[in-house]
Amino acid sequence: MLQPPIELPADAALPPGLAxxxxxxxxHPAVVDAIPEWWGMPGTPLPLLLPPxxxxxxSDTSLLGEDAAGLAAFLIGFRSHAQPGxxxxxxxxxxxxLRGHGLxxxxxxxxxxxxxxxxxxxxxxxxxVPNRRSQAFHASLGFAASGDTDFDGVRAWRDYxxxxxxxxxxxxxx
Ligand SMILES: CC(C)(COP(=O)(O)OP(=O)(O)OC[C@H]1O[C@@H](n2cnc3c(N)ncnc32)[C@H](O)[C@@H]1OP(=O)(O)O)[C@@H](O)C(=O)NCCC(=O)NCCS
Numbered sequence: 001m002l003q004p005p006i007e008l009p010a011d012a013a014l015p016p017g018l019a020x021x022x023x024x025x026x027x028h029p030a031v032v033d034a035i036p037e038w039w040g041m042p043g044t045p046l047p048l049l050l051p052p053x054x055x056x057x058x059s060d061t062s063l064l065g066e067d068a069a070g071l072a073a074f075l076i077g078f079r080s081h082a083q084p085g086x087x088x089x090x091x092x093x094x095x096x097x098l099r100g101h102g103l104x105x106x107x108x109x110x111x112x113x114x115x116x117x118x119x120x121x122x123x124x125x126x127x128x129v130p131n132r133r134s135q136a137f138h139a140s141l142g143f144a145a146s147g148d149t150d151f152d153g154v155r156a157w158r159d160y161x162x163x164x165x166x167x168x169x170x171x172x173x174x
Contacts (some may be wrong), residue, residue, distance in 0.1 A: 001059070001060070001096070003021075003022040003059065003060055003116070004022075004060055006020050006021070006022070006063065006110060007110070007113065008106065008110065009106065009109045009110070009113065010018070012102075012106040012109065012110075013069065013102075014065070014103070014106065015072070015098055015166065016103060017067045017068055018062050018065050018067045018072050018073075018098075018103075018105075019066060019068070020064070020065050020110075021064055021066075021069070022059045022060060022062060022063065022064065023055050023059050023062050023063070023064040023074060023076070024055060024080070025055045025056055025059075026060060027055060027071075027074075028036075028050075028052045028055045029065055029078075030070065030071045031055075031064075031071065031074055031093075032047035032048065032050055033047075034071055034093065034095070035047045035050070035091075035093065036169055037096075038093045038094070038095065038096060039093070040138075042106075047095065048088070049090075049091070050076065050091055054076050054078075054090065054091075057078075057138050058078040058090075060079070061077050061078050061079060061111070061114065061115075062075060062076045062077055062100045063075045063107050063110060063111070065103065065107070068111055069095075071095065072094070072095050072098055073092075073093065073094045073095060073098065073103050073104065073107060074091065074092070074093055074094075074107075075089060075091070075092045075104075075107040075110075075111055076089075076090045076091040077090060077111050077115075077123075078088040078090070079115060079118055079120060084119065084120075085119065085120050085121045085122060086120060086121075086123075086124060087111070087118075087120045087122070087123045087124070088123070088124050088125065089108070089111060089123060089124075089125040092104055092107060092108070092125075102133065104137060105140075105141060108123075108141055111123070112172075112174055115166065115174060117174045120174060121173060121174055122171055122172065122173055123136065123143075123171070123172050123173060123174060124169065124171050125138060125140035125163075125169075125170045126160065126167040126168065126169050126170065127167065127168050127170070128166075128167060128168075129151045129152070129154050129166050129167075129168065133153075135154065135168055138170045141172065142172055143170035143171060143172045144170065144171055144172070145169070145170055146168075146170075146171070147166075147167075147168055147169065148159075148167045149166070151166055152170065154168060155168065156168045156169075157169055
């Protein structure tokens with residue numbers, strides 16, 4: 001499949017030796033293998049939320065970074081069919097040794113620019129109540145958080161993803 005080229009924001013600086021490309025189905029095992037360690041959740045069922053279909057059908061709106069050590073970062077996102085003006089980030093992860101240098105921000109900025117160019121006016125994402133790091137990250141990027149219930153000081157939508165599966169919803173106007 002011919003993949004769209006990736007244009008970096010003018011002020012973006014990737015870590016030395018890191019290259020960005022579109023993820024392929026062949027990348028799926030490495031990405032799901034990385035999730036438990038990168039999320040700090042050994043044994044988590046989270047990888048089940050990222051089956052190969054995302055790599056089959058949304059590779060052209062997703063991003064993967066790699067360096068000499070292998071997988072460095074990924075953003076799996078897509079543009080909504082049912083809501084044509086809306087794009088959605090399903091997963092984002094950065095290898096722990098590369099964090100805090102703006103890499104996830106760069107992935108999001110590429111996704112924002114591509115979504116805007118495709119006619120989107122909003123980007124959505126969700127995260128779990130305990131994932132304070134993700135909440136801080138999305139707030140830093142200008143996402144508004146929403147929820148209907150207070151869980152230990154975090155507003156989240158009760159049972160959003162099923163019974164007991166409360167989620168903070170994020171939206172950012174482009
Ligand atoms: C969340 C995550 C993707 C951030 O990646 P990163 O490359 O370190 O983030 P960046 O360096 O681009 O940070 C962007 C902004 O978010 C803020 N931020 C990032 N991590 C943060 C943290 N742990 N606490 C507070 N703020 C944080 C940064 O301060 C920065 O703000 P600034 O640009 O205004 O200074 C990374 O920590 C990660 O992979 N976590 C595990 C997976 C995960 O939880 N993914 C999100 C849910 S799908």
